[in-house]
Amino acid sequence: MIDVHSHILPKIDDGSKSVEMSIEMMKQSYAQGIDTMIATPHFYISHIDVEHFVKRRQNAYDTLVEAIDGMTDMPKLNLGAEVLFFNGISVFDDLEKLTVNNNGEYLLLEMPFSKWNDKILREVESLMYDRKLKVIIAHIERFIDFQKGTNYINELLSLGPLVQMNGEYINGFFTKSKALSMIKDGKVHLLGSDCHNLDKRCPNLGKAFNIIEKKLGQDFVDKINKIGYDIIYSGLSV
Structure with a gap:
């Protein structure tokens, strides 16, 4: 199974605080049946330029890969x-440099945590149809409350992006029913743990996939x- 959204790389954002923490997060993920992970550190245009971000990300990745060299029962990164x-x-x-595996195709996009407007949706539409990027909307469930009283969630989904949901929304007692309904209705295509650490935001997709099954x-x-x-193996039709 695959986790498409994680903050597993050490010391690059608000995720893993150390190589040791990253290793334990990977071990927990593998124990839950996750054999593949996409490391998706936060990119904020106001904080860092793409060149420096890519360099920092590669350094964090290389450090982690070196540390797990020879270890078995670990997900592929x-x-x-x-x-x-x-x-x-x-x-x-430079947006293509932020796509999954620098393939120029799949971009994990975090929408604004505020009321959306037509201009925002037109930009997403342009990403998809002018730039030809395959947009993945990160943790769609987090934006539902922000867009209450509007039709923007439905308008966004009508554009046809891929949609990712966090495991915690499926695992939650009060949100499980809504999560399953969205998955059943084809409004969610991918799952991510969005794991940041080993306590409150730990790997959680094993339970989520079990609930779905x-x-x-x-x-x-x-x-x-x-x-x-x-x-991951882009070029195939999604």
């Missing part, structure tokens, strides 16, 4: 970024993972 939306993103030159059936689990693996 892939590189991406969680890119926070910013004005002008649709015409930003029990409540919706193995076919839903297989479909979610197929889309995730297709992203």
Whole structure:
């Protein structure tokens, strides 16, 4: 199984604080059945330029890969970024460098934590249809409350992006039903742990996939993972 959203790289954002923590997070993920992870550290255009971000990300990745060399029962690591939306993103030159494995295709996009507007949706639309990027909307569930009283969630989904949900939303007692309904209705295509540490935001997809299998059936689990693996081995149709 695949985790498409994680903050597993050490000391690059608000995720893992050390190589040791990263290793333990990877071990926990593997024990839950996760054999592939995409490391998606936060990218904020207001904090760092793409060149320095890519360099820092590669250094963190190299450090972690060296530390786990020879270890068995560990997930395979892939590189991406969680890119926070910013004005002008649709015409930003270096965006392709932030795509999964630098493949120029799949971009994990974090929408604004505020009321959206038509301009924001038009930029996302331009990313998809002018830039030809395959946009993945990160943790869609976090934006539902922000957009209450508007139709922007539905308008965003109608554009046809891939949509990622966090495991905690499926695992939550009060949110499980809504999460399963969205997955069943085809509004969610991918899962991510969004793991940052070993306590409150720890690896959690094993439980989430088990819930989906029990409540919706193995076919839903297989479909979610197929889309995730297709992203890693891009060039396949999603």
